[in-house]
Amino acid sequence: MVDGAERSITRRRSAWPSVALPLAPALLFYLVFLVYPIVVLGLYSLQERGGGIGLGNYLQFFRNVGLRRTLTNTLTIAAAATLLDLILGYPVAYYLARRRTWLADLVQVSLLIPLYGGLYVAFAFMLMLLPNGFLNSVLTFFHVVEKPLSLLYTYPTLIAAFGVYGLPFMVYPLRAAIQSIDPAVEEAARTLGASGWQVLRRILLPMSSVGVVGGVLLNFGWNVAIFSIPLVLSFKGAPFLSIDIYFSTRYGIRWSYAATLSAVLFLITFGLSYLYLVLVKPTRTVRAEGE
């Protein structure tokens, strides 16, 4: 038995074409439709107006007041939505990590709803918040407000829509981190008289800090890159990076400009996701192997 297993392993190691050939189509596909487009973007962004090659476009990007405002605004909205998701998502992640009830199942499936369509999240927020829409009708019916609120093109709405769309990217890393905490630690603290708040402050949050970092990295990287929600819900005075990129392609593209904006966006999201893989993912797999 052992002999046979060993022989099959050595056979597999030596036969490199049997590894390379099945991987080749997928990797070629990635090379053409993922790596090449990103490399081209990078090259376009390095092409300076005078014809030289350098970081001139990036310097211009950070010197331009309008673009700096767009970047600040994008980062602020994304950060606010990440904070919202951290506060909303932590209890959800805790529940999913600890309980196996029908409610946990329902929550898990419900979290998937917004995932495939930022466009629909935006449509729904529009329907909900129109002056004669659902929310205002309910509020005026119960005399909470006398006049309809104009909530549609405001920061809170934009942030809430982002929050709904990105929630799974916060909950899943958090859940994995909380799952790795032995429930006995919590129980011991409780038996020794710790309150719920103390358990959260002293035990859960410190022990799940990897998950918090991971959730924040993933969620923020995702939020910065969202396109469809700000396309529908953003308003004058709330410029967004991805929207700028889209409109710069509409009427005659200035490639170096559009590519520089895209490259900045790429560096933020890719950098944070990569940081997530390096910092958070390995501990998770090591733990899984230890179990």
Place this chain on the structure above:
Amino acid sequence: MPSVRRSRLVGRALWGIYLGALVAGLWLIFLLLFAHSFFEGVTLEFPPRGLTLENYFQISSAFFPALRVSLVLGLCAGLLNVLLAIPAAYVLSRFEFPGKDFINTVLVAPNMVPAVSLALGLLALYAWLGAIDTFWGLVSALGIITMPYMLRPVLSAFNEMDPSLEEAARTLGAGRWRVFLMVTLPLIGPGVLAGLLLSFIIGFNEFTVIIFLYGPKNLPASVWLWNMLFMYGITPQFAAAVAIMQLVSFAVLFVLVGVIGRRYLQGAVF
């Protein structure tokens, strides 16, 4: 210990209220879209003047070709992914080789790239290849962004499968292809189907990458919806068209969760 029991009950009630509100909020978003498709009138207002099915009959006839384009694009992107992902996942789950971790990371990389950046890069590539507004161009673009959603369930299906079953079949004299078709494929089938359905849902609804690359010959429904909103604002017919998109997505999601089970959804998001 009645106080302990009471506090436990209170705790349970609080969890129920919080999670119930969250689930209700998530569903409300989408029930609202459905509900508005039945509202009577020219403009949308709440509460409605009456309920009607008329909106569905008044959807612009241009919507249905767009819907067909979306269905075909989603399906083709899924099938392209099946062909590329099965051999790759097989190798990744069965062999140890240098650079394997790197390849594993590369294969989930489409999730790490902003859709807008990828779309602009693809626009540059397609402008050069003359592939803007071509069917295969859109299928490839959808294929690359949905690939991670195909790979993860297929990989986990391969990892859960016992390789000795294949070896047993080989020992009993079956050829490579016969083993694959009769032993491997049925065992990884649920994972492949889960990946196909996930890819389909995402490709069917994809908007961001498509809006950079579409054209009049290949106009998918999601872009059509945005164009309608941009030109006419929200109307009951618009709500009806959105409701049809939602019904398709929910039907597929229902099959995914109900028939195949949540097992393959665990790692669907990172």
